[in-house]
Structure formats: C-alpha cells, structure tokens
Amino acid sequence: xxxxxxxxxxxxxxxxxxxxxxxxxxxxxxxxxxxxxxxxxxxxxxxxxxxxxxxxxxxxxxxxxxxxxxxxxxxxxxxxxxxxxxxxxxxxxxxxxxxxxxxxxxxxxxxxxxxxxxxxxxxxxxxxxxxxxxxxxxxxxxxxxxxxxxxxxxxxxxxxxxxxxxxxxxxxxxxxxxxxxxxxxxxxxxxxxxxxxxxxxxxxxxxxxxxxxxxxxxxxxxxxxxxxxxxxxxxxxxxxxxxxxxxxxxxxxxxxxxxxxxxxxxxxxxxxxxxxxxxxxxxxxxxxxxxxxxxxxxxxxxxxxxxxxxxxxxxxxxxxxxxxxxxxxxxxxxxxxxxxxxxxxxxxxxxxxxxxxxxxxxxxxxxxxxxxxxxxxxxxxxxxxxxxxxxxxxxxxxxxxxxxxxxxxxxxxxxxxxxxxxxxxxxxxxxxxxxxxxxxxxxxxxxxxxxxxxxxxxxxxxxxxxxxxxxxxxxxxxxxxxxxxxxxxxxxxxxxxxxxxxxxxxxxxxxxxxxxxxxxxxxxxxxxxxxxxxxxxxxxxxxxxxxxxxxxxxxxxxxxxxxxxxxxxxxxxxxxxxxxxxxxxxxxxxxxxxxxxxxxxxxxxxxxxxxxxxxxxxxxxxxxxxxxxxxxxxxxxxxxxxxxxxxxxxxxxxxxxxxxxxxxxxxxxxxxxxxxx
Numbered sequence: 317x318x319x320x321x322x323x324x325x326x327x328x329x330x331x332x333x334x335x336x337x338x339x340x341x342x343x344x345x346x347x348x349x350x351x352x353x354x355x356x357x358x359x360x361x362x363x364x365x366x367x368x369x370x371x372x373x374x375x376x377x378x379x380x381x382x383x384x385x386x387x388x389x390x391x392x393x394x395x396x397x398x399x400x401x402x403x404x405x406x407x408x409x410x411x412x413x414x415x416x417x418x419x420x421x422x423x424x425x426x427x428x429x430x431x432x433x434x435x436x437x438x439x440x441x442x443x444x445x446x447x448x449x450x451x452x453x454x455x456x457x458x459x460x461x462x463x464x465x466x467x468x469x470x471x472x473x474x475x476x477x478x479x480x481x482x483x484x485x486x487x488x489x490x491x492x493x494x495x496x497x498x499x500x501x502x503x504x505x506x507x508x509x510x511x512x513x514x515x516x517x518x519x520x521x522x523x524x525x526x527x528x529x530x531x532x533x534x535x536x537x538x539x540x541x542x543x544x545x546x547x548x549x550x551x552x553x554x555x556x557x558x559x560x561x562x563x564x565x566x567x568x569x570x571x572x573x574x575x576x577x578x579x580x581x582x583x584x585x586x587x588x589x590x591x592x593x594x595x596x597x598x599x600x601x602x603x604x605x606x607x608x609x610x611x612x613x614x615x616x617x618x619x620x621x622x623x624x625x626x627x628x629x630x631x632x633x634x635x636x637x638x639x640x641x642x643x644x645x646x647x648x649x650x651x652x653x654x655x656x657x658x659x660x661x662x663x664x665x666x667x668x669x670x671x672x673x674x675x676x677x678x679x680x681x682x683x684x685x686x687x688x689x690x691x692x693x694x695x696x697x698x699x700x701x702x703x704x705x706x707x708x709x710x711x712x713x714x715x716x717x718x719x720x721x722x723x724x725x726x727x728x729x730x731x732x733x734x735x736x737x738x739x740x741x742x743x744x745x746x747x748x749x750x751x752x753x754x755x756x757x758x759x760x761x762x763x764x765x766x767x768x769x770x771x772x773x774x775x776x777x778x779x780x781x782x783x784x785x786x787x788x789x790x791x792x793x794x795x796x797x798x799x800x801x802x803x804x805x806x807x808x809x810x811x812x813x814x815x816x817x818x819x820x821x822x823x824x825x826x827x828x829x830x831x832x833x834x835x836x837x838x839x840x841x842x843x844x845x846x847x848x849x850x851x852x853x854x855x856x857x858x859x860x861x862x863x864x865x866x867x868x869x870x871x872x873x874x875x876x877x878x879x880x881x882x883x884x885x886x887x888x889x890x891x892x893x894x895x896x897x898x899x900x901x902x903x904x905x906x907x908x909x910x911x912x913x914x915x916x917x918x919x920x921x922x923x924x925x926x927x928x929x930x931x932x933x934x935x936x937x938x939x940x941x942x943x944x945x946x947x948x949x950x951x952x953x954x955x956x957x958x959x960x961x962x963x964x965x966x967x968x969x970x971x972x973x974x975x976x977x978x979x980x981x982x983x984x985x986x987x988x989x990x991x992x993x
Contacts, residue, residue, distance in 0.1 A: 320907070323385060334797040335353055335354070335355060335356075335366075336353070336354065336356050337352065337353055338350050338351075338352075338354060338363060338672070339351050339352075341354075341356075341363040342363065342862070343363060343365045343368055344362045344363060344364050344421035344689055345782070346365065346368050347447075348365070349774055349809060350363050350365060353366065354366060354682065357403055359932070361753050366679060376412070376425075377392070378391065378392050378393060379391050379882040379947075380392075380414055380428060381435075382414070382423060382703075383431065383432070383433030384403065384404060384421075384423075384435075384447075385403075385416055385419070386418060386419045387419075388416045388418055389416070390414035390416050390421070390423065390428065391414065391415060391417065391540070392412065392413075393413055393415050394411065394412050394416075397468060398410070398493055398494065399493040399496075400413055400415075400422045400424075400493055401422065401447060401449065401462050401464040401491070401493060402422055402424040402427050403422055403423060403448075404422055404423055404427035404430075404435065404461075405424070405426075405427050405436070405465070406439055406442055406449060406463065406464050406465050407424070407465045407466075407467050407990060408464050408465070408466060408467060408469060408474075408491065409422075409424040409469060410470070411425075412424075412425050413425070413428070419499070419851050421850075423619050435447055442463040442488065442843065443679045447486065448464055448469065449462055449464075450462070450463045451463070451815060452490065452534065452813070452814070452886075453796065453813045454490065454504060454555070454813060455509065455523060455784065456477070456499070456507050456523070456544060457497050457543075457811050458493055458498075458525070458542045458543070458544075459492045460492070460493060461490040461491055461492055461497070461499065462490070462491060462492070462493075463488060463489075463490065464488070464489060464490075464491055464678075465481040465486050465488055465489075466484065466485060466487050466489055466498075467485060467486070467487065467904070468485070470993050474497070474498050476489075476498060476499055476500045476503050477497055477499055477503075477557070478499060478503040478506060478507055478561075478745075479500065479503050479506075480561075481956065483498060483500070483502075486698065487500070488501060488663075489501060490504055492758050494674055507523070508523070509522060509523050509772075509784070510522045510523070510968060511546065511560070513546070513555065513560065515533075515534060515555065515559070515562070515563075515610070516533075516548060516553045516555070516609070516610075517607045518550075519548045519549060519550040519551060519553070519678055520548070520549055521546035521547060521548055521549070521553070521554075521555060521560070522546065522547060522548075522549055522771060522772075522954050523544050523545070523546055523547075524544055524545065524547050524553070524721045524787070525542075525544050525545075525786065526539075526545055526547065526724065528550075530554055530724075531554075532545070532554060532555055532556040532559055533553050533554055533555060533609060533706065534555050534556070534559030534562065534578065534609055535556070535558070535559050535578050535581055535803070536581065536591075537556065537582060539554070539556050539681060543556070543557070544557075545557075546560045546718055547705065547718065547721050549719070549720075549721060549771075550718075551720065552720050552724075556924070559578075559755065560579075562576050562577070563576065564576045564608075566606055566620070567576065568606075568615075570594075570607055571611070571613055573608045573610060573611060573613075574608075575606040575607060575613075575615070576606065576607055576608070576609065577604070577605075577606055577607075577617070578604070578605050578606075578607055579604050580602060580603075580604065581600050581601065581602070581603060581605045581607070581614075582600070582601045582602070583605065585922070590978060591607075591612055591614040592603070592614070593614055593615055593616045593619055594614065595615055595616065595617055595619035595620075595832065596616060596619055597907070598616070600614045600616060603614035603617070604616070604617040605617060606620050609675065612661070618697045633673070650671065650672050650676055651670050651671050651672055652658055652672040653672075653676050657671075667959075714977070715729050716729070720765065721771065721787065722762070722767060722769075722787050723754060723757075723760065723762070723787070724757075725754050725755070725756040725757065726754075726873070727752040727753060727754050727760075727762065727767065728752060728753060728754075728755065729750070729751075729752055730750075730751045730752065730761070731991035732745075734747065735820070737862075738761055738768055739761070739863050740761055740762055740763045740807075741760050741761055741762060741807060741808075741863075741864050741883060742762050742763065742766030742769070742787075742807055742808040742821050743763065743807060743808070743820070743821035743822050743825075744805070744806075744807045744820075744821075744822075744861055744863060745760050745763075745822060745863065747763065748763075749763065749764065750763070750764035750765065751763050751764060752767055757789060757967065758868065765825075766808065766821060769785055769808070769821070769824075769943060770785070771784065771785045772785065773785075773810060775810065775819065775824065776827060776828075777799075777800055777826075778812055778815070778817045778819070780815070781812045781814050781815060781817075782812070783810035783811060783812050783817070783819060783824075784810065784811055784812075784813070784906050785808065785809075785810055785811075786808065786809050786810075786811050787808050791953055795864075795866065795881060795888065795890065796818055796883075797818070797855065797857040797858075797881050797883070798818055798819055798820040798823055799817050799818050799821055800819055800820075800823040800826075801820070801822075802856060802857050802858050802860070803820060803858050803860050804857050804858065804859050804860075804861060804864075804879070804881060804890075805818075805820040805859075805861065806863075806864045808820075808821050809821070810824050841856055841893070842856065843855060843856045843863060844856070845880070845896075847880075847891075848900050848914065848943075849870060849914065849934055850869075850882060850889050851871075852883070852884045852887060852889070853882075853883075854880035854881055854882050854883075854889065854890070854891065855880065855881060855882075855883050856878065856879075856880060857877065857878075857879050857880065857881040857890075858877060859875045859876055859878075859879050859890075860876075860877075866879070866890060867890075867893050868890065868891050868892045868895055868933045869888075869889050869890055869934065870891050870892070870895040870898065870947055871891075871892065871895055871947050871948050872933070872948075873892070873948070874888065875891075875892055875927060877893075878893045879891065879892060879893060880893065880896065895947075896953070898914070898947060899914075900913070900914050901913055901914070902914075902936055902950055902953060902954070904950055905937075905953055905956070905965075906923070906953070907923075907938060907941070907943050910938045910940050910941060910943075911938075912936040912943070912945065912950065913936070913937060913938075913939055914934060914935070914936055914937075914947075915934075915937055916933070916934060916935070920935070920937075920942075920944045920946070922935075922944060922945055922946045922949055923943055923944060923945055923949075924945055924946070924949035924950075924952070924953060924967070925946065925949050926959070927946070929944055933946075934947060935947065935948040952967045953967055955967075
C-alpha cells in the first residue's frame, strides 16, 4: 500500500490535495512539465508528478516495529483532517504518523524514525508510572483530555476553550484532538460548576449534561447532548459555555436593563425563533445584536451604533470594527475606562490605536465588562411543590416535582397502586414508598429520595474528593461498573473526575462497606486481564440491571451474573466469563485441513447455520478459504450428538437460530421423532 507525499509542505493544506488533470504546470519536485494526472494543492497552486511522490515514498516504510511499542506493528498513515498527540515527544502533530490501530499508539515521523526506546526525563509529570501519557476526565468535555505540548501545526493558532487566549509554544495543556478542544492547565480549575449569572439573577446555574438537544436562552442556538450546559436548578433556563462567559455591558435609555452583545445570534436556528429588532422591526437571526435576555428585548448592532462616531476624550473620529489586535501580548484594555475588554467584542477604534468599549463611546453609564464569578452560590433546598389542577368544578391539590437537572419534565407523585414490578430510573431498585413519575416519559419513575439527591456529596468510600451527580449518560449510553459493588449500571451515578471513581445510587446511600458481599461474589476470579479479542484490559463486573439487557460482544447472548467489561469510555466491550475460555484458534469438522482463527470480518454468512455474520462481529474464520462460523456455532460443532435414528452427527445451534431459520426459508422445522415444531 502506497502512502502519497503531499505536493506542498503545509500540513494544514492536506484536505485541499487532489488528483487532477493538467497540461500547463510543472512539477514542484523535479521541475519537469506535467501532462496528465498529477497531485495538486489547491491552496498553494503547486503540482507534483505521481512518480516523484512515489520516489519519496520509498524512504518511508509502510510498517515498522518500534521499541516503545513492541507488542504490535505500527502502520504509516496520513491524517488528513485531524491532529494527534505523539506518544513519545507529547507534542501535538498532524499529517503523516505511525499508528497502532489496536492500541491507538501514535508517533510522528521524527519519533517514528528514532530507534531509541528512552522517554524524555522532563516528561515524567505528564506520564503514568507505566510510561503512558496521562489523561484526565474533565467535567467541561465528554471525552478524556490528554496532556500535550503545544506547537503550531496549522496556519491559525489554537485557543484555550475557556479564556480564548492562544496556546503558547511548548506550553503544557490539556486537549482532545478529536474535537479540537484545548485548555490551559491554569484554566482547568477556573471553570465553575455553579455560578450566579447576571443573565439569570434569580436562581443559581449548575454545569450539567442534559437529556435533550435544548436551546440556549442567551443566543437561541441549539445545544447538543455531548456538551454540558449551565442549567438553572429551579427552572428551565440554560446557557451554553460561550454565553456563560458573557455579561451585560451596555445601558441605553430605551430599556431599563443592561444589554448583552451576541455575535451571529441564532445563526442556524428556526425562523420562528428569531426575535424582532425593536428599532427596525426586522428579524435578528444570524445578525450581531444587543439583547436583554430577561425581557427578550433585542436590537441590531447597526441599529444601536453608527459606523463612525466621536468621543469627548479623543480628537479623532472613531470607526467601528468587530475585531482588532494591537500586539501579541494577549492583553486588551479599553483606553477610556481602562478595564479589560474582549478582543472579539465590538468596539470603536481609530488609526492612532485609541480603542474603547461601545458603551464608553456612547457616553452612557459606564459598566465594566465583568467575568463569570467562580464562587459557588449557597446550596438550595430541593423541595417538592404543591400544584393546583382544575378538573371541572373540583380543584385537586397534587404533589408535583420539578428539578430540570434531574429530569427535564415535570414529575408527579404516584398516588395509585402500580401493577407489576416497576423500577426506579435513578437507582434501578424496585419502586416502593413515596415516588414520582413523568407523564411525558412513560417508563421514568423515581423514588422520592432519589429525586432529592444532592448534586455534590462527600462520601466515606472516596473521602479525598467530592463526588458529583451525573443523571444523563455522559458515557453515550455505554455501560459503567460501580467501584464499590462492581454492578454494571446504566442509571444515575456519583463520579469523581480526578480519580475516575464511580458510585451507583444504592452504594451512595451506604455509609459502611458491605463486608464480604463483593468478596463472595468475586471469589477466585481475576479482577483485570488482557484478552486477545480486545486491545483494552476488561475488568470484572456483574450484570444485575433489571431494566437493561446486556449482550456479550463475542457470542451475542445476554449476560446475567459475573462478566468482564471494558472500563474505557465509549468502548462498550463486555463478555461472558465463559467466553474468556474460547480458544484463539480452533479446528472443527467439515474443515479439517486448516485451523480457524478468531477475528473481525466484513459481512459474511456462517457455514453452519447459514445466517448473516454482521459487520464487526467476532467470528472464527479460515485464513485460506471462504469458511466462516459464528463463535457459538463453532463451539457447537466441537460437541456432536450421536443419535440412533440418524446416520450423521447432530449439532445444537440454539432456539434463536431455529426461529431465524423459519423467517429465512418461510417454513417451520419439525422434530423427526415427536413431530413438534
């Protein structure tokens, strides 16, 4: 397999490189005229013969063994769109790399060409004891963040997500290269979990993940479920991260509240959600506006300020500009009020570098641009509310409950006897005693105590750090295991981001360990192991969730009881304890000449049961012939049944296979002895 070297040296142009026809250009490598198909960079307007690119390829082997990763070969890959962190130098990189697809191990070309297996000593604080680069889970992002050193790999500098200032060369930062999410180390502790915000002064806001794609009450843009929002603990008000960093800054005589600037307001929203400008009467969607969030009062920026103005403390005329940088100091101040300003906010500037806030130029009440407060407001009591409902001439006083961080809809007290076993969606235990239900979500019930859990607790099982409540699945509905009881859980949890420690609700209610329960459940079992079917190390867990059917990743049958679960987020790999004992290679009847090897294959059909082998399914396959088997079919073929009424061996493929046979061939198989189906 060939790896093509790009025609230019700009890694940021990889996405603009194509194969095209030309008769009028010359090769950047050899200088010869190009006639026909060649590589071109649309950004640089340079060309390269395919043969010249291939000549450079010969110096780069497609596969290598490296002393830092001896367990697997590394393959050469050209990363077109994203960046990666080199596992040796820990610098952010892009373009060509050597990668282990099983382990996610990456080396840039420089480190991949080095035969040294020594890691730099100055990187010890950035690595775990086994030499792997450190990662953390931060509450501001749903992926793990890796430590890395910054260097410029594209034309635009990368900015910190929180302070919006540039990352500095060789600075140690946190980052997710998959999402282009980066944080200064010092900023990682500045993002508040709770805040009192001037856009919603009546109640505190708390940073949390939500169930639904909600709209930000500040900018009206849609927010996805993968990004946390600041949500009011008492009502449905919410702010995304960008709006949480804003504060009201402009006072006009036409409105009694301060106005906040929003750039590209509701740019991709629905037209019916656009507010109207109170001056010109036109829609505000996609425009820069000044807005009062409390009153839904909006003004176009162009309707608030003119394109030019004068200032009583400055002799030159001033011109409005939306973005200007005087130098690379990353420090920006208003020359009138001398308070810090945001370079991305609108302001007036003039050729002699006098720069001021709009409100200072308009000579209104001067309001400094404040920052989001980092102090937490006092905790609020989680009380249920009495709501009166009119039904005809009768007024019914019903106990209802609303905590939008726990559940986005109003919940009501269960007053009738429930039929069958109903389970609490918070702790997954049988519902009993006082409880609530949601009329919008038919299967959502909560114990009263689960509905009133605190957002943050100190727990004796993990006394070093506070645990934070997660009610929506930040793991994207992949399973986790409680670190106390090892039960696999798909409900509410308390989580320590610093230590990756998790407690389900039933264990969070305990104050002392249940001595002997966990030990009895896990007696004689390995708690962590490597398995040839998976690159990560699965850990011992237990499947007892009554509402969630957990399927083994190998045999595709349900798991009940002890199991092994991959602890990596977004992985979701789990398997029966018995499936661990399946061999990596197997020999079966009907194919005696070759061994079958366990591997993942594209869609095929099983030789034994004739059913589909789905994409990504673990199968036994012959490397020489087109012979493939389900794992359980291969296991059944090793245990034939001798029966006196039939000449050949019989094999059991399970009840599920029989029902699938019926649907494929449109007939019912009957037993040759009793005649039953």
